[in-house]
Amino acid sequence: MVRNAGGHRGALLRDVGESGLIDLLRRTHGGIPRPGELSIGDDAAVVRVPGGRAVLSTDLLVEGTHFSLGYFRPEEVGGRALSANLSDLAAMGADPVCYLVALAAHPDTPVATVDAIFRGMATAARPSGIRLMGGDTCRGERLTLCLTVVGAVGRGRPVCRAGARPGDLLYVTGSPGWSNLGLALLRGGRPTRASGWRREAMRAHLAPTARWREGQAAARSCAVAAMIDVSDGILADLAHLLERDGLGAVLAEESFPVSRSFRAASAALGIDPLDAFLGSGEDYELLMAVRPSRRARFLRAARSFPAGATPIGAVTKTPGIRVRRADGSWIEGAELPSGFVHFPSRKHRAR
Known part of the structure; x- marks a missing residue:
């Protein structure tokens, strides 16, 4: 209560x-943030420290909610946990510094399982140089990981969710939706051998890549007005990007980065590809609002993005999100797919 x-x-x-x-x-x-700080409500908190600003974020992964050891290997659990947290730093354009891990596990958990989880984190940490610096352990009925990541912004300002304006162009990195297709595939049993779209879908769900390189380059370009990582789905996270400023958006299906392989995977799994792209979470791609006057500067920065960037729509003054389908029809409101909901109401569960 x-x-x-x-x-x-x-x-x-x-x-x-x-x-x-x-x-x-x-x-x-x-707490009341000081000038230049960000408190509750963004991808990460920003706190002033000598020489710059620290960026901090924490995230939970609970067995049965975020992963299942029925199809996840322990090292994949660890790698995915760190990537999910690194993604929050990426969304702020911060430099990764260190991380701490709190672990809850049943006493009968094999030590080798815990070691493999931390080995997976270390592997995922290596490209960015982020370091494990502490944490905590306790008994729990379900395997639970709580990671806290620390980043830094030495110069300039971190990019936050608020700040978009009508007319801003919306770009997304990579190909959102693959993680959801991977989850659907894995729930039917992990294939012993996977190739083609099955391998791509499995990799997206089991071993996502945090776009910290893209986030840093986007922030340095000074062309990105607002940014968020795609953890709950394109539509859900776009709504978060727009809500503080009371804005809306128009998206165009014909511009979505949806490949033939993606459509083939969706068809094989019985999932609408538009629903998979717009409503799926846990891809950890970056969604950015780019000033039209600085588009050329952004595109120069995007040449260094390992995952690339695709324009998918624009910000509007009128609240609400509308999607123009490839056939010219429009969908909006309740017709749009919903993203992941942590505490679903009876209405959500009835869908």
């Missing part, structure tokens, strides 16, 4: 939802 929480007495998490809970905690318990 939530007490003294502005009318939420007796409310359940499913009644307020994740966004409502975060807003409640921000209003009632959040």
Whole structure:
């Protein structure tokens, strides 16, 4: 029960939802940020420290909610956990510095399993140079990892979610949606040998790549007004990008980075490719709002993006997200696919 929480007495998490809970905690318990700092509500917190600003983020991965050891290998659990957290630093354009890990596990968990999880983190950490610097352990009924990552912004300002304007161009890195296709495939049993789209889908879900290089280059370009990582789905995270400024967006299906292989995988798994692209999360790609006047500068920076960047639409003054399908028809509102919901209401569960 939530007490003294502005009318939420007796409310359940499913009644307020994740966004409502975060807003409640921000209003009632959040610290007041100093000038140049960012508090609750973005991909990471930003705190002033001598010589610059520290960027901090924390994330939970719970067995049965975020992963299953039925098809995840322990080292993949660790690698995915670190990549998910590195993605938050990427969305702020921060330089990775270090990470801490809190682990809850049942006493009967093999030590080799825990060692493999941390080995997977170390492998994922190596390209960025981020270092393990501490953490905690305790007994738990389900394997749970809580990672805290620390980054730094020495010069300039970190890129946050707020800041988009009408007319800004929306770009996304990589090919969102593959992780959801991988999950659908793995739930049917992990293939002993995978090739073609099956291998691509499995890799996207089991071993996503945090786009920290892209995030740093985007921030340095000074052309990106707002940025967020795609953890809950294109539509859900785009809504987060737009909500503080009361804006909307128009997206064009014909420009989406959806390959023939993606469509073949969607057809084989019985998933609408548009739903997979727009409504799927855990891809950890970056979604960016780019100033039209600085597009050339952004495109020069994007040449260094390992994952590339594709324009998918534009920001509008009118709130709400609309999608123009390839056949010229429009979908919006309840017709759009929804992303991942942590505390689903009865309405969400009925879908």
